[in-house]
Amino acid sequence: MENILLEICDLHAAIDGKEILRGVNLTIRAGEIHALMGPNGAGKSTLGAVLAGHPSYQVTGGQVRFKGKDLFAMEPEVRAREGLFLSFQYPVEIPGVSMVNFMRAAVNDKRAYEGKEPLSASDFLRLMREKKQLVEMADKLNNRAVNEGFSGGEKKKNEIFQMAMLEPSLAILDEIDSGLDIDALRIVANGVNRLHREDNACLMVTHYQRLLDYIVPDYVHVLANGRIVRSGSKELAKELEEKGYEWLTNE
Amino acid sequence: MVDERIEAGQTVERLLLNEQGGDMLFRQQKGSTLRLFLFTWDEQTGQSAHTVTVEQEGENCLTEIYALSYLHGSMRHSLRTNVRHKVGKGVSNQIIRFVLTDTAVGEYAGEVILSPGAQQVDARQNNRNLLLSAGTTMRTRPCLEIYADDVKAAHGASLGQLDEQALFYMQQRGLSLGEAREMLVVSFMSECIAPLSDMAERERLMAALHSVIQQG
Numbered sequence: 001m002e003n004i005l006l007e008i009c010d011l012h013a014a015i016d017g018k019e020i021l022r023g024v025n026l027t028i029r030a031g032e033i034h035a036l037m038g039p040n041g042a043g044k045s046t047l048g049a050v051l052a053g054h055p056s057y058q059v060t061g062g063q064v065r066f067k068g069k070d071l072f073a074m075e076p077e078v079r080a081r082e083g084l085f086l087s088f089q090y091p092v093e094i095p096g097v098s099m100v101n102f103m104r105a106a107v108n109d110k111r112a113y114e115g116k117e118p119l120s121a122s123d124f125l126r127l128m129r130e131k132k133q134l135v136e137m138a139d140k141l142n143n144r145a146v147n148e149g150f151s152g153g154e155k156k157k158n159e160i161f162q163m164a165m166l167e168p169s170l171a172i173l174d175e176i177d178s179g180l181d182i183d184a185l186r187i188v189a190n191g192v193n194r195l196h197r198e199d200n201a202c203l204m205v206t207h208y209q210r211l212l213d214y215i216v217p218d219y220v221h222v223l224a225n226g227r228i229v230r231s232g233s234k235e236l237a238k239e240l241e242e243k244g245y246e247w248l249t250n251e
Numbered sequence: 252m253v254d255e256r257i258e259a260g261q262t263v264e265r266l267l268l269n270e271q272g273g274d275m276l277f278r279q280q281k282g283s284t285l286r287l288f289l290f291t292w293d294e295q296t297g298q299s300a301h302t303v304t305v306e307q308e309g310e311n312c313l314t315e316i317y318a319l320s321y322l323h324g325s326m327r328h329s330l331r332t333n334v335r336h337k338v339g340k341g342v343s344n345q346i347i348r349f350v351l352t353d354t355a356v357g358e359y360a361g362e363v364i365l366s367p368g369a370q371q372v373d374a375r376q377n378n379r380n381l382l383l384s385a386g387t388t389m390r391t392r393p394c395l396e397i398y399a400d401d402v403k404a405a406h407g408a409s410l411g412q413l414d415e416q417a418l419f420y421m422q423q424r425g426l427s428l429g430e431a432r433e434m435l436v437v438s439f440m441s442e443c444i445a446p447l448s449d450m451a452e453r454e455r456l457m458a459a460l461h462s463v464i465q466q467g
Contacts, residue, residue, distance in 0.1 A: 052423050053422070053423075054419055055415075055419065075422070075427075075428075076419065076422040076423055077422045077423075077425050077426055077427050077428070080422065080423050080424055080425040081425045085423075086423050088420065088423075091420070092414070092416045092417050092419075092420040093417075094414075094417045094420070094421070094435070094438075095438065096435075096438025096439060096441060096442070097434055097435065097438045101434070102421070102424070102434070105425075105426050105430060105434065106424040106425045106426060109425045109426060109427070109430070110425050113425075162424060166424065166425065
């Protein structure tokens with residue numbers, strides 16, 4: 001029981017009065033990698049957004065415990081400081097805010113939440129340098145505005161870079177593979193694999209089996225019509241690749 | 252009333268901080284540069300009105316105007332800029348930024364005139380306004396009059412609010428909503444402060460601005 005990071009019980013959520021999640025149940029333990037698959041419109045991205053606290057969604061039922069605490073009692077930034085990370089399918093461009101200022105605020109806010117002193121300027125820059133190498137990002141990243149003018153691949157690498165800086169206990173990666181060429185996919189996947197530890201976990205939202213060749217999941221779940229309709233091992237992903245989703249959604 | 256002649260080849264940089272208002276006229280002679288910074292953010296300023304007129308009387312002049320108003324409480328600020336290119340080969344660039352919150356009222360009227368002899372002029376005027384609360388009022392009237400045919404001229408004005416998606420993205424990385432807002436507002440305004448040539452002055456003003464935002 002102690003190593004349960006996330007426990008979702010009968011979660012219902014809606015946007016603009018339309019119910020998208022209709023009773024999701026999912027438990028994620030430390031050390032595990034989960035993949036969430038499913039047809040378009042099933043609610044995969046909604047699940048990530050709801051867990052992170054996106055203000056457009058309303059939780060209409062159920063509960064979620066994150067590291068034993070009531071997730072929905074926390075503001076989005078508190079969830080982040082507690083160690084919940086959501087990589088965005090479409091990372092937002094923030095003109096005028098440099099990566100270095102943004103990350104310094106994020107890292108030091110988390111440290112303050114944990115009762116730690118802020119990092120010195122030199123320690124912080126050393127940390128930036130070290131983590132940039134993980135996703136093979138250029139040195140000039142520091143002074144670029146957050147995601148502004150980044151290519152699709154750079155945006156995804158930047159998400160994994162930020163994940164590396166913040167060392168979350170649970171990372172939800174929403175289509176981290178979309179829009180990536182093979183080289184960028186390999187770099188992103190290597191980054192995720194190298195960040196994986198016994199005390200953290202990862203939930204990958206993806207459409208494609210291809211990503212799972214690089215990041216091998218312990219569990220694969222299929223979300224359809226707002227519910228998890230099937231869970232299995234990584235073999236389930238291969239079965240889906242062959243048969244599609246219809247055989248599950250028609251059941 | 253200020254009436255200042257900027258002599259040929261001279262470079263003048265002026266900073267007007269939290270002044271109640273008045274009329275200013277700058278007459279630029281050949282090859283001169285005027286860099287004017289007009290900042291208004293102190294609540295004590297209350298109601299203020301500025302009219303800035305720049306006349307490029309000689310060729311090859313450069314005019315830069317950076318106007319930044321952070322209006323909070325019940326502040327009211329009105330700004331009028333007139334940039335007159337009377338001769339050719341001049342360049343002018345105006346960056347006008349208003350940030351409004353509480354029940355503040357802002358007004359901007361900008362006129363750029365390219366006279367018949369003002370060939371090969373490059374004139375730009377850009378006004379962006381950020382409205383942080385529903386009780387604010389902003390009026391903007393950018394205006395361009397062109398009487399020469401071999402010129403580049405651009406102007407634009409926009410009104411908007413903070414990007415909700417950006418705020419959520421920043422919160423997801425652990426920044427509080429207040430901190431995220433402040434970062435976005437400061438970045439919006441820093442466009443007018445960054446061009447100041449004196450680094451110490453720049454840092455002093457950024458610090459002053461941070462404290463004004465935090466109080467407001």
